[in-house]
Amino acid sequence: MNIEFNNQDSRLGYLNDKLDDLLEGINSSYGQVLFDELMIRLHRTISDFNEEITLLTEEVKGNSDKRAEILHTLMEGEDPSPADEQEDTVEDSGGIDSEVMSEWEKRLEGLN
Numbered sequence: 001m002n003i004e005f006n007n008q009d010s011r012l013g014y015l016n017d018k019l020d021d022l023l024e025g026i027n028s029s030y031g032q033v034l035f036d037e038l039m040i041r042l043h044r045t046i047s048d049f050n051e052e053i054t055l056l057t058e059e060v061k062g063n064s065d066k067r068a069e070i071l072h073t074l075m076e077g078e079d080p081s082p083a084d085e086q087e088d089t090v091e092d093s094g095g096i097d098s099e100v101m102s103e104w105e106k107r108l109e110g111l112n
Contacts (some may be wrong), residue, residue, distance in 0.1 A: 004010040
């Protein structure tokens with residue numbers, strides 16, 4: 001059996017054939033009720049997986065956009081907005097108070 005994994009229809013056909021083979025054995029051994037329950041759970045599992053992947057890709061894209069924006073801001077030499085800076089400070093510091101961070105910022109500015 002020749003399968004083109006680059007083609008979505010070919011992949012779906014392959015998976016359907018394999019699933020049909022497996023489910024045929026389950027249906028004859030365990031009955032229609034268990035077969036129907038298995039199909040419901042498979043659909044739910046696939047739906048949950050697709051939803052999680054969608055959320056993860058959106059999160060990764062958001063993080064990538066945020067990093068690109070920060071990098072662009074740093075490359076341009078602009079000061080980040082106070083709201084962004086405060087948010088980044090809280091995230092990066094892990095709860096360190098702003099007084100300590102301002103001391104570090106002063107030291108870093110002195111190095112430039």
